[in-house]
Amino acid sequence: MATGTELITAGGPAAKAGPLVVSRARTARRIMIDRWASRGVVLGGVTIIASILAILVVIVAEVYPMFRPATAILVDAHRVSGATGFVPAAPLGVDEYREVAYRVTADGLVDLLPLRSHTTLAPVPLPGLDGASVSAVAETGMGSRYLVGTSDGRVIPFEMKFEITYPDGKRTVTPAPEFGAPLPLDPGVKAPVLRLAFAEPADGPRIAGQLGARELAVLAVTEQKSLVGDPTREESRQRLAVDVLGEITALALDQRGDNLFVGSSGGEVVRYDMRDVTAPRRAELVDAATVPDSPVTALAFLIGDRTLVVGDQSGGVSSWQVVAPPSGGPGRLTRIHTFTPHERAVEAISASRRDKGFATADASGRVLLRYGTTGATLLSLAAPDSQLRSVAMTPKADGIVALGEDGKLTEWQIENPHPEITLQALFGKVWYEGYSAPEYVWQSTGGTDDFEAKFSLTPLIFGTIKGTLYALLFAVPLALLAALYVSEFMHPNLRAYLKPVVEIMAAMPSVVLGFLAGLWLAPIVERVVPGLFVLPLVVPGCIVLALVLWRRLPASIRGRLRPGTELVLLVPVVAAGIWLGFSLGGVLERWLLGGDYRGWLLSALGLTYDQRNSLVVGIAMGFAVIPIIFTIAEDSLSNVPAHLRAGSLALGANRWQTAVRIVLPTASPGIFSAIMIGFGRAVGETMIVLMATGNTPVLDWSIFNGFRALSANIAVELPEAPEGGSLFRVLFLAAFLLFCLTFVVNTVAELVRLRLRRKYRYL
Numbered sequence: 001m002a003t004g005t006e007l008i009t010a011g012g013p014a015a016k017a018g019p020l021v022v023s024r025a026r027t028a029r030r031i032m033i034d035r036w037a038s039r040g041v042v043l044g045g046v047t048i049i050a051s052i053l054a055i056l057v058v059i060v061a062e063v064y065p066m067f068r069p070a071t072a073i074l075v076d077a078h079r080v081s082g083a084t085g086f087v088p089a090a091p092l093g094v095d096e097y098r099e100v101a102y103r104v105t106a107d108g109l110v111d112l113l114p115l116r117s118h119t120t121l122a123p124v125p126l127p128g129l130d131g132a133s134v135s136a137v138a139e140t141g142m143g144s145r146y147l148v149g150t151s152d153g154r155v156i157p158f159e160m161k162f163e164i165t166y167p168d169g170k171r172t173v174t175p176a177p178e179f180g181a182p183l184p185l186d187p188g189v190k191a192p193v194l195r196l197a198f199a200e201p202a203d204g205p206r207i208a209g210q211l212g213a214r215e216l217a218v219l220a221v222t223e224q225k226s227l228v229g230d231p232t233r234e235e236s237r238q239r240l241a242v243d244v245l246g247e248i249t250a251l252a253l254d255q256r257g258d259n260l261f262v263g264s265s266g267g268e269v270v271r272y273d274m275r276d277v278t279a280p281r282r283a284e285l286v287d288a289a290t291v292p293d294s295p296v297t298a299l300a301f302l303i304g305d306r307t308l309v310v311g312d313q314s315g316g317v318s319s320w321q322v323v324a325p326p327s328g329g330p331g332r333l334t335r336i337h338t339f340t341p342h343e344r345a346v347e348a349i350s351a352s353r354r355d356k357g358f359a360t361a362d363a364s365g366r367v368l369l370r371y372g373t374t375g376a377t378l379l380s381l382a383a384p385d386s387q388l389r390s391v392a393m394t395p396k397a398d399g400i401v402a403l404g405e406d407g408k409l410t411e412w413q414i415e416n417p418h419p420e421i422t423l424q425a426l427f428g429k430v431w432y433e434g435y436s437a438p439e440y441v442w443q444s445t446g447g448t449d450d451f452e453a454k455f456s457l458t459p460l461i462f463g464t465i466k467g468t469l470y471a472l473l474f475a476v477p478l479a480l481l482a483a484l485y486v487s488e489f490m491h492p493n494l495r496a497y498l499k500p501v502v503e504i505m506a507a508m509p510s511v512v513l514g515f516l517a518g519l520w521l522a523p524i525v526e527r528v529v530p531g532l533f534v535l536p537l538v539v540p541g542c543i544v545l546a547l548v549l550w551r552r553l554p555a556s557i558r559g560r561l562r563p564g565t566e567l568v569l570l571v572p573v574v575a576a577g578i579w580l581g582f583s584l585g586g587v588l589e590r591w592l593l594g595g596d597y598r599g600w601l602l603s604a605l606g607l608t609y610d611q612r613n614s615l616v617v618g619i620a621m622g623f624a625v626i627p628i629i630f631t632i633a634e635d636s637l638s639n640v641p642a643h644l645r646a647g648s649l650a651l652g653a654n655r656w657q658t659a660v661r662i663v664l665p666t667a668s669p670g671i672f673s674a675i676m677i678g679f680g681r682a683v684g685e686t687m688i689v690l691m692a693t694g695n696t697p698v699l700d701w702s703i704f705n706g707f708r709a710l711s712a713n714i715a716v717e718l719p720e721a722p723e724g725g726s727l728f729r730v731l732f733l734a735a736f737l738l739f740c741l742t743f744v745v746n747t748v749a750e751l752v753r754l755r756l757r758r759k760y761r762y763l
Contacts, residue, residue: 056739062732070369070378070416075399077383077410080113086405089195089250089298089348090137092390093144094401095162099173101401101409102160103390104137104148110160112175113409115401124175128156128182136209138196140255145200149193149209154182155219157205185209186217186237197253197260204233206257206277213247216240216262220277236277244268244285250296254305259322261308263288263296269310271322271333286333290316290341300349302356302372304450306433307336309358309372311346317360319372326436336431337375342366348390354397356452357419361391367402367412371419373430373452378419383410418726426457426733442697442708444717444727455730459697461737463707467621467689468682470614470703474622475682476675479629483671487637488659491565498567499634506627514691517620522611522692525619529704530597531585532615535577538584542577543570601704609704612694618703621688629678636670637663669756676749680742686711710734 085106093102100121101113108129112121126134126148136149144160157180165172185193185207195210204223211217218238225231242248245266252261253274260272260280267289273281288296291314298311308320317339322331342362351358356372365386369379386404393400402410424430429438433452441454482502486495525532546569550558561569593600601607640663648658664671686709694706695716714731721728 056736059732059736059739062729063736066418066421066726066729066733070414070419072369072379072381072400072412072414075411075413076115077408079407080409085109086389087134087137090390091139091146091350092348092392092401092403093139093146093160094392094394094399095173095175096395097164097171097173098394098399098401098411100162100175101392101403102175103403104134104146106134108132108134110158110175110177113403115409115411121175124177126156126158127179128154135192136194136196138198138251140198140200145198147196147198147207149185149196150182151192153186153190153193153211154184155193155196155207155209156180156182183219185219186211186239189217195248195251197251199253199255199257201255201257206253206274208251208253208260210248210251214242214244216242216248216251218260218274218277218280220257222277238278238280240272240280242270244270245293246295250299252299252301252308254301256305259283261299263299263310265295267292267294267296267312269296269299269308269320269333283330284333286320286335288312288318288320288335290314290318290338297346298349298360300351300358302351302358303353304356304433304448304452306450307356307372308333309349309351309360311342311349311360313345315342315344315346315362317341317346317349317368317370319375321431321433323436337372339370339375340368340377342368347388350391350393350400352393352397353395355419357393357397357416359391359393359400361388361402363387365404367391367400369400369414369416373420373432374422374425376422378416379414381412383408386410417724418729420453420455421726421730426455426730428456428458430454430456440699442713444730445720453726455726457710457730457734457737459699460708460710460713460734462699463697464683464709464711464738464741466614466701466707467617467685467693467709468679470618471621471625471682471685472675472679474618475625475629475678478622479626479674479678480633480671482626483630483633483637484659484664487634488655488663490567491562494565494567499631502627503631504627505623506631508624509687510624510685511687511691513620513624514688517616517688517692518612521620522613522616525616526609526611528582528585529609529615530589530593531582534585534588535581538581539574539577542573542580546570546573607702607704610694610696610706612692613706614693614703617689617692617706620692621682621685624685624688625678625681628681629674632674632677633667633671636667636674639670640666669753672756673749673753676745679745679749683741683745684711684738685709686715690715710738 087104087106090104099114099116101115103111105111108126109123110126111123114121129150132150132152132154134148135151138147140147146158146160148156148158150156159178161176161178163174163176165174189211191211193209193211197208199206204221207219209217218240220236222234222236223231242262244262244264245268246264248262249265250263258275260274262270262272267287268285269288270285271283273283288310289312291312294312294314294316296310296312300309301307302309306321309317310320311317318335319337320333321336323334324331342360343366344362344364346360347363348361349358357369358372359367359369361367365383365388367381367383367388368377370377381400383402383404386406386408388402388404390403391400397414399414400412429440431438432441432454440456440458442456442459443454445451486499490498589595589597598609601609644662644666645658648662689709690712695708695712696706697708698705714734717727718731721731
């Protein structure tokens with residue numbers, strides 16, 4: 001009988017063992033470490049989730065202000081002295097600092113209307129009137145240059161300037177208008193100038209004035225500068241009889257001096273081609289009123305003079321452009337947008353000098369702020385008990401000033417930092433200036449101040465999906481077939497070397513892959529494109545042929561090669577297949593494609609070949625994605641229980657049948673996860689897409705064209721985007737879309753994985 005700690009075994013008494021007792025201190029220490037480890041794991045998980053949510057909050061905080069509606073604050077509304085003697089359709093001007101408004105009165109005064117104080121500023125008389133009165137006033141472009149028409153048929157140019165001084169550190173704005181010499185519009189006619197349109201192209205000013213109900217006088221002054229001597233000046237005068245319903249009610253001349261637009265009391269707009277100033281030509285006539293036969297009351301150009309805004313007696317407002325057809329040919333005046341109408345007749349239109357925004361005022365005292373690109377009405381303002389006659393947007397587009405028939409001056413401060421942003425502009429088709437139809441366009445910057453920002457994210461989303469699909473089309477078959485071969489057929493000794501090598505490929509920086517793809521791979525691919533499309537047929541054919549020849553060899557020879565080491569023989573076969581595929585590609589190009597596959601693509605299929613295209617990106621990004629998919633898929637296949645393989649083989653199935661019908665379905669949840677992780681890797685890829693494609697935001701599935709992805713667009717545009725501007729916030733919106741895309745893909749992938757796991761867990 002054993003006593004103490006002596007243990008009796010079948011072979012006799014064993015050595016005495018120590019007591020199996022663990023001290024309470026060690027137990028308590030282990031419990032404490034376990035608790036702290038558990039809390040550390042939980043804290044790490046919570047920190048990761050909180051960090052992701054914090055990133056999301058930052059992104060949303062930058063995106064949200066972009067969708068806030070425009071706001072207006074009523075700054076002041078008071079009656080000004082001397083605000084009488086209105087000239088029909090006379091513009092109202094405001095200085096840059098919103099301290100002084102001005103307009104020209106019928107009695108020949110430049111009336112100065114203070115905005116920051118209710119003091120009176122002395123009006124400035126127009127020189128050279130010689131007893132005549134003012135009958136018309138026109139503004140040129142987006143500047144502060146004006147042309148005054150008189151009752152005796154003359155025109156007087158003047159420019160409104162302001163002197164800015166800082167006495168005692170306080171800014172003082174002093175009006176200092178500069179006047180030019182009077183010029184007869186038509187020396188033989190002393191009739192009043194009823195309406196004016198004025199432009200100053202590079203070769204000299206052009207003036208169109210209404211002298212009768214349907215009669216226009218056109219004056220063109222051509223100035224030529226010489227290297228020696230004084231510049232030469234030639235004047236050309238033409239008379240135009242305008243054939244319209246009723247009489248002329250509005251005029252507008254673009255600043256290039258190419259097109260003159262004439263509005264009529266019958267709701268028509270006539271366009272004259274003014275490129276040849278000696279022979280103006282009537283180009284077309286359209287019914288521009290929103291209500292048939294409603295008189296046109298106002299015409300104005302938006303910044304850039306490409307978009308014409310038409311206001312009519314019924315309160316309708318619409319925008320028009322001269323649009324060339326897609327097939328080419330002369331442009332036609334086409335309605336682009338119809339805006340929210342006024343309740344009364346449109347009295348005045350004022351365009352912004354900063355963007356495509358403009359304000360319209362009606363006789364009931366209502367002012368509407370609109371945006372020409374999107375066709376949206378952003379604000380509705382009311383000047384009660386005031387029949388508005390003039391309206392002006394301030395030079396910085398941060399305010400609106402309106403003047404009523406009774407001399408009441410009303411000023412609003414406008415907060416509208418992102419007028420061009422709407423859901424339609426971001427994700428829908430928009431009819432931009434110079435385009436023949438509405439399109440999806442991304443073009444964030446331009447070379448001129450009148451550039452129309454184009455922020456359509458649709459081409460970028462399309463490019464992201466396109467690049468991802470082409471990368472997966474290249475990577476998924478190779479990665480999955482390689483994982484299946486390595487897991488089920490390769491000799492363990494070779495697998496021990498090959499798998500780490502493939503995994504190390506994932507550590508290669510994407511910028512290196514992008515550099516190689518853009519500068520080395522793209523020129524090579526351009527030379528062997530036909531061969532690339534032949535390879536998927538030739539290489540498998542060579543492998544099958546090698547298999548047939550291998551089977552015909554005597555068993556004694558085949559037995560010398562250990563099972564699972566066939567890769568050693570396949571490497572030269574695949575290399576020979578690649579060489580044969582490229583050779584056949586060159587032969588097919590010479591025989592079937594006329595020796596130039598790019599010319600054949602263009603003539604036969606209408607496709608252009610860009611050197612940096614989706615094909616190059618698919619290959620380069622595929623190499624970046626293959627290691628991830630391969631590693632996860634191979635691990636999933638290797639973790640399938642061995643008894644499943646053994647049972648299948650015991651029932652008579654061969655290794656290929658076992659791999660395809662047993663192992664592959666069982667590992668399908670992990671394989672699906674591998675594909676989805678590869679998808680997320682491709683969606684977020686930046687440098688390969690940035691360097692290996694042309695970064696052209698186009699909607700085209702052609703594998704021979706480039707694209708621009710959301711991630712690459714952020715990398716390209718963000719360094720140059722002004723903080724807080726529309727482009728800056730749109731880029732954050734692109735990041736938010738990437739976040740949502742990866743979140744949705746990962747969520748769907750997890751749901752599918754769990755479903756597959758439940759389906760095959762009982763195998």
